[in-house]
Amino acid sequence: MQREAIQKILALGIPKQRDEAWTFFPVSKLRLLATQLQTLEIPATTTPLTPSAKTSVPSPFSLDLANETDIAALLPIAFGAKTLSKMIAKNAVEQGILKPRDENAHTVFEIGQGAKVSLELLENISDRDFASERLDIFVGKDAELELFSAEKGHEGAIRFRHFEIHLAEGSTVRVLDLNETSATMRLSGVVKLEGENSHFEYRSLNLNKGMASTHVHLRIEHKAPHCTSSQFVRNLLGDSAYASYDGAVIVGTHCTGTLSSQLVNTILISEDAKISVKPVLKIYHDDVECTHGNTCGTLDAESIYYLQSRGISFTDAHRILMRAFAEEVLLAHPIATGRERLQKILQESLNGLSKN
Amino acid sequence: MLSIQNLKASLNDGTQILKGINLEVKPGEIHAIMGLNGSGKSTLSKVISGHPAYHVDGGSVFLNGKDLLSMDVSARANEGFFISMQYPIEIPGVPNVEFLRMAMDSQRAYRKEPKISDEEFKTRLNSSMELLEMDERYRERGLNDGFSGGEKKRNEILQMAMLEPRISFLDETDSGLDIDALRIVANGINHIMDSSRAVILVTHYQRLLDYVKPHFVHVLHRGKIVLSGGPELALKLEELGYDWITEEA
Ligand SMILES: Nc1ncnc2c1ncn2[C@@H]1O[C@H](COP(=O)(O)OP(=O)(O)O)[C@@H](O)[C@H]1O
Ligand SMILES: [Mg+2]
Numbered sequence: 001m002q003r004e005a006i007q008k009i010l011a012l013g014i015p016k017q018r019d020e021a022w023t024f025f026p027v028s029k030l031r032l033l034a035t036q037l038q039t040l041e042i043p044a045t046t047t048p049l050t051p052s053a054k055t056s057v058p059s060p061f062s063l064d065l066a067n068e069t070d071i072a073a074l075l076p077i078a079f080g081a082k083t084l085s086k087m088i089a090k091n092a093v094e095q096g097i098l099k100p101r102d103e104n105a106h107t108v109f110e111i112g113q114g115a116k117v118s119l120e121l122l123e124n125i126s127d128r129d130f131a132s133e134r135l136d137i138f139v140g141k142d143a144e145l146e147l148f149s150a151e152k153g154h155e156g157a158i159r160f161r162h163f164e165i166h167l168a169e170g171s172t173v174r175v176l177d178l179n180e181t182s183a184t185m186r187l188s189g190v191v192k193l194e195g196e197n198s199h200f201e202y203r204s205l206n207l208n209k210g211m212a213s214t215h216v217h218l219r220i221e222h223k224a225p226h227c228t229s230s231q232f233v234r235n236l237l238g239d240s241a242y243a244s245y246d247g248a249v250i251v252g253t254h255c256t257g258t259l260s261s262q263l264v265n266t267i268l269i270s271e272d273a274k275i276s277v278k279p280v281l282k283i284y285h286d287d288v289e290c291t292h293g294n295t296c297g298t299l300d301a302e303s304i305y306y307l308q309s310r311g312i313s314f315t316d317a318h319r320i321l322m323r324a325f326a327e328e329v330l331l332a333h334p335i336a337t338g339r340e341r342l343q344k345i346l347q348e349s350l351n352g353l354s355k356n
Numbered sequence: 357m358l359s360i361q362n363l364k365a366s367l368n369d370g371t372q373i374l375k376g377i378n379l380e381v382k383p384g385e386i387h388a389i390m391g392l393n394g395s396g397k398s399t400l401s402k403v404i405s406g407h408p409a410y411h412v413d414g415g416s417v418f419l420n421g422k423d424l425l426s427m428d429v430s431a432r433a434n435e436g437f438f439i440s441m442q443y444p445i446e447i448p449g450v451p452n453v454e455f456l457r458m459a460m461d462s463q464r465a466y467r468k469e470p471k472i473s474d475e476e477f478k479t480r481l482n483s484s485m486e487l488l489e490m491d492e493r494y495r496e497r498g499l500n501d502g503f504s505g506g507e508k509k510r511n512e513i514l515q516m517a518m519l520e521p522r523i524s525f526l527d528e529t530d531s532g533l534d535i536d537a538l539r540i541v542a543n544g545i546n547h548i549m550d551s552s553r554a555v556i557l558v559t560h561y562q563r564l565l566d567y568v569k570p571h572f573v574h575v576l577h578r579g580k581i582v583l584s585g586g587p588e589l590a591l592k593l594e595e596l597g598y599d600w601i602t603e604e605a
Binding site: 309 | 429433438447449463466
């Protein structure tokens with residue numbers, strides 16, 4: 001499988017700037033990737049990709065190499081990630097953490113019908129510069145999943161995270177993501193709202209500093225009636241940081257009663273920071289309500305003046321406003337576990353953001 | 357206490373707004389500044405407080421002997437200058453109570469005093485909220501977030517009550533208040549005022565001055581104080597309007 005993944009990546013080609021899905025990514029950082037893959041030593045016995053079922057529920061998972069178009073989905077496999085699979089029983093209520101065992105990791109999650117799961121994805125703390133991760137998640141009927149993570153990538157690191165989420169009828173997935181980073185990161189995801197009345201919420205807060213370069217490439221596919229999806233993203237960009245957000249919502253022909261929203265707000269704290277936003281809507285049905293908004297600015301000068309006019313210092317006024325801006329993303333996340341954990345991390349993070 | 361001499365200021369594009377303001381305010385005094393829309397009343401308050409949209413072209417502003425114009429916005433506030441804005445802005449996501457506490461602690465830090473204790477803060481907040489008859493929900497809300505015009509003005513005076521400034525410049529605090537709210541706010545101002553403090557009121561209406569009685573009334577016209585008098589001047593303006601002054605000026 002590893003060999004096939006390598007072949008597939010080489011066949012797809014190393015991404016170029018002109019590739020639509022990689023327009024914003026600093027592709028020059030992938031220059032050596034082809035050589036690296038070609039010279040990899042592949043161990044003789046590779047782990048079978050289809051995970052051995054640990055419960056009586058058969059795994060629906062199999063990797064569709066032939067139709068894959070995003071190399072980010074293949075990277076962990078190509079670099080020899082061992083597939084870890086986990087099942088959560090029907091109606092179980094569980095809280096867990098997922099820690100990547102290696103710099104390249106692949107996890108398959110199956111969440112049983114009616115289960116309520118909160119999962120924290122721990123950062124890949126390998127000090128290797130390159131790390132990639134893939135998650136395949138199957139959410140059973142009426143199940144609820146909260147998925148949250150906080151990342152602090154260091155300058156020079158390149159991180160890929162790819163997830164594919166399948167939602168069955170009546171299920172809900174809420175993702176909450178906090179990045180405080182100076183690294184180069186790409187988060188890609190394909191979300192398939194396959195069952196009627198399924199819901200996907202994505203909230204992300206990016207506090208980029210230094211030479212950070214973070215890129216989100218999300219595809220949300222509405223494949224059944226009465227599904228909702230929302231994306232709420234806020235970026236606070238300092239120093240020479242860059243962020244891009246490419247979020248697509250694709251609504252199929254029979255998806256009556258679709259609701260979808262996308263909101264991306266960015267504050268540039270430094271004059272050298274940059275943002276690119278590309279909303280994409282592909283709608284093949286009439287009874288659909290899709291909204292999207294995108295704002296970009298600096299911290300409001302009148303607000304800073306107001307706070308200062310009450311004796312609060314310029315620096316504190318900045319910090320207060322940044323926190324208020326950032327916190328709204330976390331506050332919008334309705335599950336306390338992830339929200340409270342990330343609020344704590346946010347407090348500490350804001351002190352490190354600087355104005356340059 | 358507050359001494360303004362020949363203060364001239366312009367917009368950052370060069371448009372002159374204040375064309376030489378002179379004003380002396382002593383402890384215990386209440387001054388009213390009146391004048392047509394656009395005459396420069398709000399600009400005066402913002403220039404004294406250090407708003408970045410204005411450039412000082414000349415003159416001086418001293419508060420208790422200290423040169424305000426050389427300080428940044430927060431230092432001016434911490435020296436005891438308070439401005440109640442004509443249009444207070446909303447800052448969602450910053451809770452009122454947290455904001456008040458930060459403001460008080462900033463002032464204390466400036467004076468090298470320790471932070472306010474939970475107990476003292478609570479007592480002060482409770483009594484100020486009572487004074488201004490604030491709704492209990494105030495505690496949970498964001499700074500002016502979704503407040504009505506009147507609620508915002510009340511919140512300005514609540515901040516004044518908490519910060520106990522030496523001198524307060526209240527810019528049309530009465531505008532947008534219904535009769536009950538006007539009485540509450542005026543009562544609040546009178547409560548905070550004492551012989552060691554001073555107030556400058558900007559207003560268009562005698563009804564506020566019936567509650568908060570000024571010792572001096574000034575008329576600002578095209579960036580200059582063109583007439584000063586006692587409380588009777590406000591009554592005369594209420595009756596005759598500004599024509600008789602602006603024609604002369
Ligand atoms: N920030 C600003 N930008 C543009 N024009 C301003 C600004 N501030 C004041 N002005 C102009 O200066 C003049 C005086 O305004 P202001 O001080 O608000 O008057 P008042 O408070 O007496 O009604 C007006 O002509 C107003 O349009
Ligand atoms: Mg005004």
